[in-house]
Amino acid sequence: MSQQITLTIDGQEITAQPGDKVLWAALANKIYIPHLCAIEENHTPFASCRLCFVEIKGYPSPVTACTETVQPGMAVTTRSPRVDRLVRTGFEMLMTNHRLECNICPANHSCALQRIARERGLSLKPKELPLLERNLPVDDSAPGIIYDPNKCVLCGRCVWVCKTRGAGILGFARRGFDRMVTTFRDAPLAESNCNYCDVCAGVCPVGALTIKCMS
Amino acid sequence: MKLTEEEKQIAVETSRKVSELFDPGKGNLIPILQRVQGELGYVPPEAMEVVAGYLDLPPVEVYGVVTFYNQFRTTPPGKHQVKVCMGTACHVKGGHIILDSWERRLGIKVGETTEDREYSLERVACVGCCTLAPVTLYDEEVIPKITPTKVDGLLFSHQLADKQQKEGNAGEK
Structure with missing residues (x-):
């Protein structure tokens, strides 16, 4: 066609x-x-x-x-x-x-x-x-995902997949040098409504959102 | 700083009332937030959640907008508002040093309010009196050519004046 x-x-x-x-x-x-x-x-x-x-x-x-x-x-x-x-x-x-x-x-x-x-x-x-x-704290609160904002390149892939396929809890906040991917009120992932589907870790092109190794 | 249960309740009710004045379209997010801030003086997370629910948006998106724009504040304004000028002239004359000394003296970061709700600290672009740089606005009063020692003195004299006024009021009764 x-x-x-x-x-x-x-x-x-x-x-x-x-x-x-x-x-x-x-x-x-x-x-x-x-x-x-x-x-x-x-x-x-x-x-x-x-x-x-x-x-x-x-x-x-x-x-x-x-x-x-x-x-x-x-x-x-x-x-x-x-x-x-x-x-x-x-x-x-x-x-x-x-x-x-x-x-x-x-x-x-x-x-x-x-x-x-x-x-x-x-x-x-x-x-x-x-x-x-920036020396931001690494968030390892969630059972399966580690988020290190110091490695984030603000590409927004995780925000997009979280919104379309995940729980929709990731977003951008602040601006300029302080801009970062975060959750509502900057809550750690475990205290947000994250369902740990880890699609974000799957699309992160760098090592900012990664799957936690169980070892 | 922590909001009281009563303040949270007011925030939720006000933002619900304000939201309903607008159509639930995404484009109304900023007008709603501006109106909420107009009524409350600030936009707490509790209000963001209500607005997000009304517009069917993830709360984090509203949080992103509120933290992006300088016009929104997330903490209630203090009784006295300290605005440190960060315009070009004030910046060149060490505005950041002044901001830093206010932050240290008040024990808060810019955009926050002290625990006792006495002071809130903000940065502003230009107050329009660059010859007096660096400048701080204490409520409506312009403090010209401010220095870190002047910050200390100013706070001390205002605290003293407040104390005397309180004692005076007590004495009259």
């Missing part, structure tokens, strides 16, 4: 369904574009991580691949000096308030930040910007 769309990404011809976003079309064809906040099922992407920039022929400046719908004949380039610069700066800013303790982090080797750093040759430690240590 629906006609397939043909477009090129990095010179490679690929097909996608009408309405697909460039990011998912690329990932489905094993073309990596850095991303943190995007969820394929969410059709109104937040585009908050600012990492999935691509160049599209005919566009004056790089755009976020997660919000751009595929068009027939579109020519997408995933790397360019402008894209690299945006991603490098965005990534560095994210890394200024992400607690780096990869060796003891449960997300080690499955972390999206490590992957981005590896794919784009970036440093996990910010080189030019100072670190913003």
